[in-house]
Amino acid sequence: MLRLRHFLDEHCENADISGIIDGLMVACKDIAYRLHMGSLAGVLGSAEQENVQGECQKKLDVISNDLIKACLKGMPQVKGLASEEEPDPVACNESGRYLVLFDPLDGSSNIDVNVTVGTIFSVLEAAEGADGAHEQSYLQAGQRQVAAGYVLYGPSTLLVFSTGNGVHAFTLDPRIGEFVLQRRDIQVPATTKEFAINMSNQRFWLPEMQAYVADLLKGEEGPLGKRYNMRWIASMVAEIHRILTRGGIFMYPYDSREPNKPGKLRLMYEGNPMSMLIEQAGGKASTAFENIMEIEPTAIHQRVSVVMGSAEEVDNALRYHA
Template sequence: MEDSRIALPMGTALDRFIKIKQDDFQYASGELSQLLRDIALAGKVVNREMNKAGLINIIGSIGTQNVQGEDQQKLDVLANIRFVRAFTKGQEVCAIISEEDDEVIEIDNHKKYIVAIDPLDGSSNIDVNVSVGTIFSIYRRISPIGSAVEEKDYLQKGIEQVAAGYILYGSSTMLVYTTGHGVNGFTYDPSLGEYLLSHQNMTIPENGSIYSINEGSSLSFDDGVKKYISYCRENNYSGRYIGSLVADFHRNLLKGGIYIYPATNKNPNGKLRLLYECNALAFIVEQAGGKAVDGKKRILEIQPTSLHQRVPFFVGSENMVNKAVFFNENS
């Protein structure tokens, strides 16, 4: 067995990387590795569908709403179908929590893992050819294998995640994930049909000069957030807001910055979902040396109380998040 601590050559295929790194996972027995492969495969399928979306009339709203009351895009539904199908056929998942489904999707009570997923975050941006993404989070069930899945299995704190990641569909398609031993990114090569290691041991700068927030809602922000935005402007930080969470997060991960979706009058508990958006990105950013809070409290320590629970979200470079928390706590 190769030493998993040794840096691997750039361009290493995802399957080989997962196999070599499998022993980093304390329960290593092959199931998690296969589950990550299932996610990668579904990502390839979604990427293919998105690349021809404008040609086969699968952009725009489908005319229905999800459990959050948000208009479902055609590709939201399609991506959800692709990922649920991949998990069902992969046979490593006992249950799925999806943004697009009201309730837990139970698959096989004899399996160990639960997946929480936002199949296509930012899907409304596809109509204008802006980057979007998939966010996923993996937990190990608590209840005995073979029994029905219980609430304690899927309402776990983020610190209990065994893996998390995202797929960014942009100028290139990237899969970024962590199993709690650093963060690695893989770029999809369509000519080979493979994800290849392109960003090894990713780290986020402690400081940055980018702040990402929807300033159009600034009149309804708390005083602490308003003061932090003023601080950013006074220090000549760059305001960069794409409106696709994965894309904004990915840029700040590479360059250093902070992403904020605070509480507002319209969304007093924030807009982003704890289980399948915030927890995953919080796990990734902490593994990369950054920080994620709800304005005061560490995201990964929040006890979920419902499947689609929302929280305010401050995530990014450690010193920038600390400064935002300072303004929040002193306003």
């Protein structure tokens, strides 16, 4: 069994990035333990407060955020951190070279019903003289990420990450408390018959997305010529993990409910890191109109629409939006 630390030593040339990923897993192991304990650990239910996004936080949202913050603050490599749950970035170590952005608990609406959730992270290199507490320091296009990944808390706890040299998956072995290599150099199948989208929002989508999904539902008799299956877990980590495992397309498109916002998901905490993983694995990631990782962000909590997964199916979707 090849353990995470040994794999990073052998395959990641940047010792600082290796240290950040390995160190983050200390907090993620703690989150996994509390999730597996469930109500016995007192982590279920609402925290009875809202985050910066205006969303009601779960108790484990707050706990996970605090655990990851404490972990990152202790790392000499980290100049600053930014959480999806907080309005402003936090400075860490002045001598650090890297900025870490994270969604501490993606899909937290699933916690109380014991369905898969996850942690997402993205690592950027800080510019010379950057302030880890200043939003502007983090406003870098996704193409400048030096690492990205997620931890999936399911029947087993999995780490999936990339440092720009392929995508690799590790499973937490509870017998030894270590992540061990499961798959290396993951590739997303180019074709698929599976899509994931929240159909309850259909009436709010743009006409182009309406037409594409309508043709998916027509199956063999439709212009796409095959029968599709739909999946929806309401956790981006789970949706992307399924695509990295067996292919598919995941979509959270623009809709008219909040016309001033370009999408639902957060560019810096969800769109960019997941796009890096998908593209490193041979898939494609788009807003339906442009490459996600080419967007120059203007705000740390900026939102984005998402269409990502198997390359040929993403191309199908993009043709409807051309």
